[in-house]
Amino acid sequence: MAFSPLVDELVESLRCLPGVGQKTAQRMAFHLLERGRSGGSRLSEALGKAMTGVRRCDRCQNFADTDLCGICENPQRTNGTICVVESPSDLLAIEQAGDYRGGYFVLMGHLSPIDGVGPEEIGIERLLDRIQQEGVSELILATNPTVEGEATAHYIADRLDGRGILITRLAHGIPVGGELGYVDGFTLTHAFRGRKPLSD
Amino acid sequence: MAFSPLVDELVESLRCLPGVGQKTAQRMAFHLLERGRSGGSRLSEALGKAMTGVRRCDRCQNFADTDLCGICENPQRTNGTICVVESPSDLLAIEQAGDYRGGYFVLMGHLSPIDGVGPEEIGIERLLDRIQQEGVSELILATNPTVEGEATAHYIADRLDGRGILITRLAHGIPVGGELGYVDGFTLTHAFRGRKPLSD
Structure with a gap:
């Protein structure tokens, strides 16, 4: 970009986000600079804290701020x-x-x-x-x-x-609210094999 | 989220990006925490610098780091x-x-x-x-x-x-590489009115 190394660096850094390419990164950077500076500053702070502060839970391996x-x-x-x-x-x-x-x-x-x-x-x-x-x-x-x-x-x-x-x-079967016509054959087979009496 | 206030805050902050809702923000946060910590830290720094450092050029109003x-x-x-x-x-x-x-x-x-x-x-x-x-x-x-x-x-x-x-x-007309069949009527009318001798 011809006009600002800070903007260039921001666009390049935004590409580390999943599904964000050059064009989307540009759009995000311009949006933040034009209309969302406070949100951008908040994101910068939250990112910094999370990247250094978030660890794995000692017991279940999930993300955690402390030991557990x-x-x-x-x-x-x-x-x-x-x-x-x-x-x-x-x-x-x-x-x-x-x-x-x-x-x-x-x-x-x-x-x-x-x-x-x-x-x-x-x-x-x-x-x-x-x-x-x-x-x-x-x-x-x-x-x-x-x-x-x-x-x-x-x-x-x-x-x-x-x-x-x-x-x-976990049980396989038809998703609640789904339509039979759109359910694949494997799922239907599982749903038939796992059928239950109506009184359950 | 049940597990970490830092992750909650990160997800919430990511929603300031255009086109990013709750689900995408979660996906981005987990991606950065699982596989992209260095990219996330770099993004945090670039965001912080850009949000405070980028101003408008005195002459053309474009984004700039300095007066011009x-x-x-x-x-x-x-x-x-x-x-x-x-x-x-x-x-x-x-x-x-x-x-x-x-x-x-x-x-x-x-x-x-x-x-x-x-x-x-x-x-x-x-x-x-x-x-x-x-x-x-x-x-x-x-x-x-x-x-x-x-x-x-x-x-x-x-x-x-x-x-x-x-x-x-700027001239209106058919995009280079475009197909006539897909060009709308207004654009075609402009293209006809703006036609040029082949020798140009």
């Missing part, structure tokens, strides 16, 4: 149930649904030998240690229904074989 | 031609085309009485002063071909009536 995250610090949430998810955004989706009141374990990824991600990298040993220490009664494997997610779930289940822990997987 | 922007500081660009644009992104598009070598004047908007934007707000008096002082020979009105852009161009042209300055407007 807000969920692990809550004694009502440590009730012998652990839900294993791949990422903080999965955890957030479950929290926003609002029904589940147990603890979590965030893998921050999934098993993917081709990318060099083994059990050590996603903290499965730490999960097994925690299960042993805390006396967990149920482990809900809420990894994504993808090839890698399923493989990760099966690996964890295999490692816990014979320990007498109830291991569950 | 890079273009106005270049003596080869002050050759008696001024191109009037609505925004820095318009200026950037013209600069990237690479053909125009004169000066600019950035209105930072267009006349819009309904929004309370009059000639004073977009610096038209400053433009007229500059034209008088510098002895401009040609004024290119490169405002957008919208109702407000056309009105702004005509207002400026009216104010300069009788001063003996060549006032031009």
Whole structure:
């Protein structure tokens, strides 16, 4: 850009955001400079604090400001149930649904030998240690229904074989409010196999 | 969010960016925390510097770090031609085309009485002063071909009536590489009226 090194640097830096290319970065920079300076300053401060201050929870690997995250610090949430998810955004989706009141374990990824991600990298040993220490009664494997997610779930289940822990997987079926005509065949097959008596 | 006030604040702050809602802000925050901490820190610094350091050029109203922007500081660009644009992104598009070598004047908007934007707000008096002082020979009105852009161009042209300055407007026509079948009727009419002998 011909006019300002500070603007150039801002545009270049904005490209670290996911899905933001040169044009979008320019639009964002001009928007902040023209109409959103206070928001931009606030974002600068929040980014600086988060990038240095946010760490991983010692117990569940989720993002946290202190040793333990807000969920692990809550004694009502440590009730012998652990839900294993791949990422903080999965955890957030479950929290926003609002029904589940147990603890979590965030893998921050999934098993993917081709990318060099083994059990050590996603903290499965730490999960097994925690299960042993805390006396967990149920482990809900809420990894994504993808090839890698399923493989990760099966690996964890295999490692816990014979320990007498109830291991569950989230149900597959028709999304609430969805239309049958738009549901794919695999999901429909799962929905048929998992059908329940109307009285339930 | 249940787990970290720092992450909450980051997500909330990211929403000041144009086109970024709650979900995108979450995705951006998690991406930076998981895989882009150095980029995030760099962005924080660039934002902080730009929000406090970027001002308007005294001569052309464009973004600048010092009193004059890079273009106005270049003596080869002050050759008696001024191109009037609505925004820095318009200026950037013209600069990237690479053909125009004169000066600019950035209105930072267009006349819009309904929004309370009059000639004073977009610096038209400053433009007229500059034209008088510098002895401009040609004024290119490169405002957008919208109702407000056309009105702004005509207002400026009216104010300069009788001063003996060549006032031009960018040509309308078929975009280079475009297909006739997809060009709208107004543009085609302009293209027909502006047709030129093949030898030009």
